Each structure stands twice: as C-alpha cells, then as structure tokens.
Amino acid sequence: MDHFTTIDGILHAEQVPLPAIAEAVGTPVYVYSQTTLQRHARVFRDALSALDNPLTVFAVKANPNLAVLRVLQGEGFGADVVSGGELRRALAAGMAPDTIIFSGVGKTRAELELGLDTGIAQFNIESREEGRELAQLAAARGEQARAALRINPDVDAGTHEKISTGKAENKFGVPLHQAREVFRELAALDGLALHGLAIHIGSQLATLDPLEAAFEKIGVLLADLRADGHTIGRVDLGGGLGVAYKAGETYPSPAEYGAMVARVTKDWGVQLVFEPGRVIAGNAGVLLTRVIRVKAGLSAPFVIVDAAMNDLARPALYGAWHDFEAVAETSERTTANIVGPICESGDTFATNRDCPALVAGDLAVFRTAGAYGATMASSYNSRGFVPEVLVSGDKFAVVANRIDAGAIMDAERLPDWFA
Numbered sequence: 101m102d103h104f105t106t107i108d109g110i111l112h113a114e115q116v117p118l119p120a121i122a123e124a125v126g127t128p129v130y131v132y133s134q135t136t137l138q139r140h141a142r143v144f145r146d147a148l149s150a151l152d153n154p155l156t157v158f159a160v161k162a163n164p165n166l167a168v169l170r171v172l173q174g175e176g177f178g179a180d181v182v183s184g185g186e187l188r189r190a191l192a193a194g195m196a197p198d199t200i201i202f203s204g205v206g207k208t209r210a211e212l213e214l215g216l217d218t219g220i221a222q223f224n225i226e227s228r229e230e231g232r233e234l235a236q237l238a239a240a241r242g243e244q245a246r247a248a249l250r251i252n253p254d255v256d257a258g259t260h261e262k263i264s265t266g267k268a269e270n271k272f273g274v275p276l277h278q279a280r281e282v283f284r285e286l287a288a289l290d291g292l293a294l295h296g297l298a299i300h301i302g303s304q305l306a307t308l309d310p311l312e313a314a315f316e317k318i319g320v321l322l323a324d325l326r327a328d329g330h331t332i333g334r335v336d337l338g339g340g341l342g343v344a345y346k347a348g349e350t351y352p353s354p355a356e357y358g359a360m361v362a363r364v365t366k367d368w369g370v371q372l373v374f375e376p377g378r379v380i381a382g383n384a385g386v387l388l389t390r391v392i393r394v395k396a397g398l399s400a401p402f403v404i405v406d407a408a409m410n411d412l413a414r415p416a417l418y419g420a421w422h423d424f425e426a427v428a429e430t431s432e433r434t435t436a437n438i439v440g441p442i443c444e445s446g447d448t449f450a451t452n453r454d455c456p457a458l459v460a461g462d463l464a465v466f467r468t469a470g471a472y473g474a475t476m477a478s479s480y481n482s483r484g485f486v487p488e489v490l491v492s493g494d495k496f497a498v499v500a501n502r503i504d505a506g507a508i509m510d511a512e513r514l515p516d517w518f519a
C-alpha cells in the first residue's frame with residue numbers, strides 16, 4: 101500500500117497535489133512519500149516480530165538519498181552498504197556503525213580500511229582472497245574485523261538474469277561446496293572474528309520458494325560448521341522480496357516471508373539480519389514527468405515525455421514495466437509508445453501500452469520508482485540529474501537538487517596543451 105492517491109481528480113503524494121511539485125521544482129522529478137516509507141518499514145518489522153532480536157538493514161543501493169536514509173534510521177533500520185560512498189551516506193544519515201553491514205564482491209583496500217575505521221557491525225566477505233586481505237589489514241592495526249562469509253548456494257531465484265546473484269555461475273559469494281574449507285581457513289586468521297554466514301540470491305523475487313531452498317541449504321551448512329567447532333552467532337538472509345510493478349499483480353507479503361523465515365530458522369539459535377531494499381522503497385516513489393509532445397507513429401503514437409532512460413534506467417536495462425498514469429484523471433484511453441528524448445530506441449518506457457490519452461504539457465508519473473530509480477541515473481545526452489522531493493503530509497521539500505548539464509560540464513577541463 102502507498103500514499104499516492106487521486107483526490108478531486110488530481111494525483112497526490114500524501115496531501116500534496118503533484119502539479120504543485122511540478123510547478124515549484126520542474127520536471128522530471130522523483131517524488132517520495134515519507135509516510136509510505138515508514139509504513140513499509142513498520143510492516144517489514146512487524147513481519148519479523150516472532151524472531152529474537154533481528155537486525156534489519158536497508159539496502160542503501162535501492163535509494164541512497166540522505167533524507168530517505170534518515171526516515172529509515174528513525175524506524176530503527178541500519179544500512180547494508182556496498183561502497184565507501186554508501187558507507188559515508190549511512191553515517192551522514194545518522195546510522196550507528198554497529199548497525200552497518202558492508203557487502204559487495206569488490207571492496208577495495210581503501211573501503212576495507214574505511215569499514216575498519218568506522219567500526220561497522222560486519223563485513224560480508226565474498227571470497228577467500230577478500231577474507232585474507234581484510235584479516236591482514238585488521239591484524240596490522242591489532243584488531244579483529246567482525247565478519248560473515250557470503251555463501252553462493254547455487255539456487256535459481258527465478259528473476260531477471262541481470263539481478264540474479266545466487267547461481268553457481270554468478271560472481272557472488274563462496275560456492276557452497278567450498279564453504280567449510282574456506283570458513284576453516286579464515287576463522288583461524290588472527291585479524292578476523294568470523295562469526296556468521298550471509299546470503300543474497302537475487303532481487304525482485306516473485307515467490308518465496310527459491311529463498312526457502314537457499315535458507316534450507318544455509319541451515320545445513322550452519323550445523324556442519326558448528327560440528328566443525330565454529331561459533332556462529334549471526335546469519336544474514338539478504339534482501340530480494342519483489343513488489344508489484346503492475347496494478348493487480350500480487351507478490352509474497354512481508355508477513356508471509358516472515359512466517360517462512362521463522363519456520364525455517366527456528367532451531368538456528370542466531371541473530372538474523374535482513375537487507376530489504378525494493379520492498380521498502382519501491383512503491384514509496386514516483387517519477388513525475390511532463391509530456392513534451394505526441395508524435396504520430398506506425399501502429400501507435402509516440403508519447404514523448406521529458407523523463408528518459410538516463411533518469412529511470414530499469415525499462416531500458418531490464419525491459420522492466422512501470423505503470424504510467426496521468427496526474428489529472430481522465431477516462432479517455434489510447435494505445436501508445438511512451439518514450440524519452442534520448443537518441444536511441446532503447447529509450448522506451450513502454451511499447452503499445454494501454455494508457456491514458458495525453459497531450460503536450462500534461463503531467464504523468466511512472467509508478468514504483470522509489471527503488472533503483474534516481475540512484476541508477478546517468479547524465480547521458482548531457483541531461484543532468486533529476487531532483488528528488490520528499491513529501492510528508494501536506495509538506496514537501498527538495499531533498500536532492502537538480503544537477504544541470506552545466507554543473508557537470510564545470511567538472512571538465514581542457515588540457516593545458518590545448519592553450
């Protein structure tokens with residue numbers, strides 16, 4: 101459930117009419133609903149209430165905006181970070197270091213050092229090689245890095261191949277069949293306090309079955325590692341819950357997920373960690389855009405909007421569907437191709453889509469753009485970066501300025517030999 105609703109024929113974010121935001125900030129613009137973020141955070145937390153002291157960390161990559169992170173920090177969430185930049189954001193948003201988990205297959209030496217400087221809760225180590233390097237860095241400081249070993253369970257998450265992370269051929273984690281041996285080596289190193297396991301098999305999962313299959317495998321490994329004499333106090337179950345991108349679709353609810361987790365892990369005797377991203381932020385945001393013009397096409401007209409693939413990459417990158425709705429309610433419908441201004445045919449949000457009949461100047465939104473939206477933007481075609489707005493009740497605030505093409509150009513220089 102979200103708080104984008106039509107009131108008196110106009111789509112609102114909470115109590116704010118979207119045309120007021122377009123007027124004040126211009127388009128395209130990302131609009132987030134604080135109440136929706138809070139609701140999703142609470143629903144997720146309530147879904148885990150049967151568990152003993154779980155730690156929930158928001159996957160910062162889904163929406164790293166500082167205001168969004170602050171809202172989630174206020175709901176008791178920590179952060180799952182995958183770069184030094186995300187770690188700095190989590191700290192800037194007020195997340196306590198002992199609620200920060202550092203994931204990622206390619207942490208640099210500088211990033212490992214930053215994690216040690218910060219005193220984060222846990223590094224999720226993705227390879228034997230990374231574990232050795234982290235152990236060495238920590239030992240040189242006379243410290244022990246708190247760490248978990250990420251396992252690749254070889255489970256097909258049944259999602260888009262580009263966001264599937266738990267199959268044997270994927271780059272993530274240590275293969276299950278090597279896990280005991282790698283754990284044995286790394287646990288013996290002075291610089292590591294290896295106390296846990298981690299897993300994340302993919303994103304936008306449509307069913308719980310692959311998650312359950314992966315967790316079962318982790319449960320077996322957990323018992324094996326304990327039999328080997330290791331102490332395992334924490335297991336990180338990652339993120340991955342899918343959300344509806346099309347009105348009417350249904351996805352497993354956080355409550356169903358929580359019940360499955362409680363059942364599968366009931367004898368584990370560990371603190372569980374969760375890294376949700378999309379399920380918290382996805383439906384809490386829209387991309388507000390204006391129609392530039394409508395052009396005749398072969399079988400359907402092209403509705404050319406001022407947002408493009410550089411602003412919302414998911415349709416171009418994964419063929420993803422985002423519902424497209426008019427801001428001013430209309431009963432007139434048509435079939436159209438919804439495209440951006442960028443000079444490649446991939447800049448298409450929807451093909452032959454049944455959608456509201458719009459004309460130049462009309463406002464519209466792409467729904468479910470709160471996760472993996474602004475954060476994946478680029479400045480392709482020298483278009484600059486779209487601003488972000490947070491709404492709370494009848495108030496709204498710009499929480500990220502528009503960065504126009506001029507500001508990006510300002511970072512460029514001609515070499516002195518051109519003088």
Ligand code: LLP
Binds near residue numbers: 302379
């Ligand atoms: N934990 C780890 C280690 C991850 O790699 C991810 C997402 C998450 C948690 C959060 O997963 P979620 O709960 O959001 O599914 N750009 C793609 C999604 C990539 C997800 C990458 N990893 C998209 O737009 O669909």
